[in-house]
Amino acid sequence: MTAATQPRSVNSAAADDVAPIVQRLRETYARWTRRTPIEQMRDDWDELFRSRAQPWRINGFEAGGVAAEWIMAPDARANRTILYLHGGGFRMGSIDSHRDLMQRLSIAAGARVLGINYRLGPEHVFPAAVEDALSGYRWLLDSGVRSGSIAFAGDSAGGGLVLACMFAARAANLELPSAACLMSPWTDLAATGATFLSRADVDPLHQRPMILSMAKAYLGPSGNPLDPLASPLYGDLERLPPLLIQCGDCETILDDSVRLADRAAKAGVAAELEVYPSMIHVFQAYGELHAARQALASAGRFLGRYFTEQDKRPPEGRGDTRDCG
Template sequence: MARAGGDIATAPIDLAIARIRAVYRSWNRDTSVAQMRSDWDAAFGGSTAPVTCVRISAGGVDGEWISPADAPEDQAILYFHGGGFRLGSVASHRDLIAQIAVASGCRVLAIDYRLAPEHRFPAALDDALAAYAWMLDRGLKPDNVALAGDSAGGNLVLSAMLALRERGLPLPVAAVLMSPWTDLAATGASYVSRAEADPIHQRPMILALAKNYLGGQGDPRDPLASPLYADLTGLPPLLIQVGDRETVLDDSVMFADIARSAGVDVSLEVWDGMIHVFQMFELPEAHQAIASIAGFLNRHLHIKDERASS
């Protein structure tokens, strides 16, 4: 995906990078996990999108329905936020989720799954599966449900579908992955080739987050923790978006190649000059990427956007 060249085009992405760095620089080795989570929510929370937000319990998991006007009741997206399984919440990702809801015309259930180190793998996966089961118990059909997630949330999207398949349970109709973290062993060449280009995420940080999630004896190549190592046969159509500046670029590229080899319908979009989960920021490319997500969701959920026809 190309972007306009020149300093004018790079200024917005530099502002996004500065926002992230400002949060990281406020932390030191004495900063508690609770403070980090609070800081992250404060820095990235809030939304002006025209949606209705209703807190609920989805199978015992705290969540929130984020709904645009006139959204159909029989279709939904289940969203898992990112944050390395350590940070992040519905609050920190509400604007991104709301933008997807508005663009697609579909309501979204976003959940606050349990985080590490208090709750290590597979607690987050268990919560994801509980929320999906709750949606089906409420009458939603798998063909009318899509999953979506960013970073660690993208990992959960894939892990949940793999777990459902292994249990012989119905899979959602499609899934959207933004900068998915598919390889907790961090073996991709992009951890080296993009190390200078990526302003935020370096391999030691990624490995530390993986250990935080898995525990000291956890296996980073467990297929339900690292979907890159799974048999991907039978997964539904996937849309993967990733930035070209990311150290975790190959988590998407390698995964897409393996998934295609397994017969999965994969659309991979590599966005030039973009950073990790760039869709969260006020960028022209973010708007374009969300429009692409909405188009993908509409094709698979068959949502009729009455606003476009009015």
């Protein structure tokens, strides 16, 4: 591993207890059986997180035909825009489940966040999610937002989708965003990482059979887990913008982040890898954790460095919100 990709283990000044969080997640999983409708699973997942969000105005609309919402902190700058792609294994997750996380990211980065509800499986298999993510990005560009004032962010499946969207944008000869922040990104649907074994005893939730099952459902009968638009770890990373990759040390998919950072550096991409000791998958979603606050602050600083010279222009208010409802 090159020096540029050595993971930075992030020390926390406060000890975090993730046990209550894990217990709540396990209680939700325990209610699900093979007969549980996918709609019920999605509702249960949204309910786990919905009450965490602050009561900001909900600005719902369609961005390029995809359901979307503006998440804007009071001091969010109109010339800083983050396109956020949520996690959930391509089966669950929504703006509702991630509104709190997007709100905290908006505060940390001083940016408005565009969250989208891309199509989910099993109703819509690969590459539907990639197509919707690209539609959301095209909508921003067509609305007059400059690529240099846009950053991408996403968690888990959404983190991998961020990379896939950039691959698709590059193939379409679109300008790429200024930077991207990936939280516990799922980048290898073939699940070949060594940490599926080395972290199996410390990851309280996600084991390799579960990961492979979600991958199969997303890919459908003809999808290839080695397709770069499904598993960006196998894609061409050259010319991608700077990446911040954050993950917990207690994740079976830890290697999805470690290997991504290594491959990015070898491709000449500026990649920073932060590994948070004792943290679980997408720990940033739990704002009560000191490590989550630390990670979001780091993400805000990182993205702030790469927004373009537009930041030096006088503020223009909260931007064009004619489609915000």
